[in-house]
Amino acid sequence: MTVGVGLELDRVRLSYTGTPVIDELSLTVRPGEILVLTGPSGCGKSTVLRALAGLLPPDSGRILADDAEVTGTSGDRGMVFQDNALLPWRTVRSNIELALRLRGEPRATRRAQADHWIGELGLTGFGSYLPKSLSGGMRQRVQLARGLAGAPRAVMMDEPFGALDTQTRAAMQRLLIDTWRTHPTTIVFVTHDVDEALTLGDRIVVLGKAGRPVRAVLEVPDPRIDLPREELRTEIIAALDHSVAA
Template identity: 75%
Template sequence: MTAGMSLTVSDLVLSYGGAPVVNRLDLTVRPGEIMVLTGPSGCGKSTVLRALAGLLRQDSGQILADGDPVTTTSRDRAMVFQDSALLPWRTVRSNVELALKLAGLPRAGRRAEALRWIADVGLTGFEDYLPKSLSGGMRQRVQLARGLAGNPRAVMMDEPFGALDAQTRTSMQRLLIETWRTHPTTIVFVTHDVDEALRLGDRVAVLGRAGQPLRALVDVPTPRSPDSERTALRAEILAALDNTELIS
């Protein structure tokens, strides 16, 4: 996989129905890091993510990807959603192959590359299954494989594990880190869960309520923090949010 890209947000304003959802946000995502966006419901986390992916145009301000303005979607910037966005009529392998086709990989090499990614996310033996035959965690594994298979330089992930049970969620968090270490890229990950933010992020950006600017930017020591350090960092994040609306 190619190296991750930098993403720069400057004085960004995003509105919905005439009201600012994101107001004058400044944020820089470093190449190859996992940046987690967290904050109370309605603070614009998912809105920022869609703007970074090129799915939403800003009212004002600037979004740059490796110094170039983001004006539309790009193969270099992939998106993984919370709800399964897999094509229900395509098998696991066919869903992953679609990303490879869009990335320009010749037909002759797609099958082998898709199978490699399916193996990387632990789904060998399920290549010919349709999404409806898979559990929620398995569908998210396919989404992860498809999101990364096209060699994007940045991946935007919108609460991809939010609907999973606790055990499956922990397993998916571990898989994401393992896959990211093997196939490094820039990841911007949205969650409302502070503990998930600290397990995954190199840095955690805390957004305020709708229309407010960035409240805090917390560095997470690597390797990923032990429980004692997470307790202190968790308190710092909650303090930045005045203990509002974040779910433990």
Template identity: 70%
Template structure:
């Protein structure tokens, strides 16, 4: 993320994540086997790899939705034993509740935190403004475009002040222009509300735009870790993309 910033990065308030000797079985075999990975508090780590290599499965394990068959996942030195409001998961499908308005979808994360109703409404409306949807707070998801729905999902994920946000190809179904807008919104929102982000994508250009580091997943483990320097020029990006293509 630092590569796209124009001012100093914010103080990290995110969660440190450590994965040690992780094995995850799926379909009669191990999709992840012997994986080790450390994610620093406040960094944006992007996971890339071929389809079926286990990126999404790994993300769900970090979220606490799937227990590893072996190994340990630590969140700030505490074992991950299940889902937590401190680890928010963002899907490609916006997963909004269709009967709740945009504002009330955002309020859901605040409700889970035990925030009082009056404060929930005020905070949700602030997030509506922050994601550029002022005037759409009372719209149902069916009345919003795909990009608008993803804005609401992003706001809902961040409104509860998680210390880690786990994003599973959240912009993959969007058109090119909307995707670029959402990438910029993510950068701007991260700068205003710093947290740890683990981001899964198949798009290497997206990985190079967003990531501080890129983890190449293959053969059940982290095949390589690529540092993304800042600032980065178009020539830097082209060279890194060629390097990543070779590693994949």
């Protein structure tokens, strides 16, 4: 069974061609937890995920995965992108297999793994469909399957349910939790939605406005049990408010 990897950002500075986005960010992601990252638009959430995935090297500071420095992408760290990133000319199965091919899995393993994840995410019978003939919710399930296939030890998820209607979104959140329970891995999940943050997070991190360090790290006391958590909700909203105003 997979064991989630612990991740750490140690005084990390990130920029795009000289424009600073993240300055001196330090953050620990505990092995096997779901850490939610939220914050105002443009504060650098996607940038932090890219850096954790190894797609963007830090200007300074260190990024660690189980105490080993992250220097590039790895099959141990998956990514689910913010935009619909499925290849439109490839079938569902082929999109999932592609992620496994990038991890160097042999053909037979790829096929078996893709079929396993097609089943896990309720896509049985749709393996040979093209993304365009699926609903938005199903496309997101394919994206999740692609991110989770090959059982990476950490998966970065960038607002994967942002474009879904409320009901589909709630169903996807339950599916994610169920899948994470049977296939434990570390998840860093970005969302704008406070309720989604409260539903999914073991901890919630509110990032400050661009270039500012973390505004707040909040522990969710009883994760994924449907308790009224109004106090925490108020705290997140206050932190977000503070981030925007800063």
